[in-house]
Amino acid sequence: MAASDKAKSAFDTFKAAFEAEPCDLIKCEELLGQLKLLVFSSGSAGVLSGAGGDAKEHLLVREMLEMACFLSIRRRDLSGFERHVSQLKMFFADRQDLKPSEQKYLILGLFLLHLLAADRIGEFHTELELIPVDEAFQSVYVKQPVQLERYLMEGNYAKVLGAQKDVPKAYYAFFMERLIETVRQKVGASLERSYENLPAQQAAQMLILADVPALQEFVVKENERKAREESDDPMGDLTPSLSRRAPLGLVKWEVRDGRLHFVKSAQKRLELPSVDLMVNAIGYATDLERIV
Template sequence: MDPKLTEVAQLFERFKAAFVRNDFDTCSNFLSQLKVKLTEFRSLPPLFEDTPNAIRELTLARDIYEHAVVLSVKIEDQDAFERDFFQLKSYYTDARDRLPPSPQEYPILGLNLLRLLVQNRIAEFHTELELLSSAALENPCIKHAVELEQSFMEGAYNRVLSARQTVPHETYVYFMDLLAKTVRDEIAGCSEKAYDYLSIKDARQMLLFPSDRDLLAYVEEVTFTVTCIFSFFHIESKLTVLLQRD
């Protein structure tokens, strides 16, 4: 095997070992080194030269960028996600005829759709959908994102919030939590205008929180005044009781 390819493969193994340990600082350091070393492979996009180790280099590079996308979710860096995804995307499109399918392709494509939905980039969401094959659209990861977008646009917020329990891949939880907060902020904003008073029970059911404590944590986090939506003394007394239990 080519010494450069061997070096990159060994460094990638160290990256994956750190990833398993959840040592994401070390992962980020290794990833920076890997990206630099990948620039030495002329078989990779945009050149796509037919070198003796082209298939191995393309496969390894694709695997590295797939891990980079997942790492960006783990460290909650949406900018890094976008950069790494667009570098990875060419391996799914331009190199499709050269490489066997990746089992991570549909989960990552679905994850990107979910990111666009969270960022309210609906036009880009639909553009990405139009580029997918009919087979891809039937994949559970893609269907999950499509159904979420439909529920969101219809205002069926209960379906959006409950969808967290049925995510097709564990990496989706990060974006689902962001989407859930967006939805709850929307519901809370509407409630502020529609109701003079809501009991804790009614507010918890409306916002689909599993417990009063989760509701109260949300109320403390959001910026609108508690009294605009809930009875302040009701919230305060309930919070005091819960804290005393601890």
């Protein structure tokens, strides 16, 4: 059997396993690994870079990578999802040998939502600019992440929450869950700056949580997240984000006596190495003068 025939047979096996109900995700991951070995080995090694293969091979690779994106979402493998989207971009470009993919804007919309949920706003706008305007805004899959980004910038979290009930595809639900978590962290950042304590039931409502027990679970996770963030920041990075603030000291959350308390530790001193900054600035200016 020719290598292309083996790859096609392996792809059909992978596709059948992926579409089976119930789907064995571990088996699908194994089949995908075997399929990649067949597709990118020997004479097909240049397919992904566009250096080799014919239209049929390119179509098979594109469909394989599209399914790999969906498999990564179902397995909650975000690094795998990013990797497969990156590989797919070559096949989503205008090409004479391939007809446009029906999955293109679904996957690009999911990628935009992923960036939004991860608080990577700069990358979100960069990716959005790469999509032709006349095409992008005809797709509900792209329009929804764009609208959600506007709600976030406006601070209209109620509409972000309402959008959970109107996701265009099942795959969007996973990223919407992550986006709601990002919104919670942003609301939490505002609460701990504005209050010393407030009623637990009111705090649960403001944090889009069902009840006080759900709030208590969130408090544990939030304290763990912030402690981890504190320990992972040995260089004193002062750059704030949606869920990460400038270091003003660790604020521990506690639920007691029917109220949510924000217990602030001693504030960090924001020490700037002024002499080093001045020396570096002079050095950069000197180098620039030489270049000019």
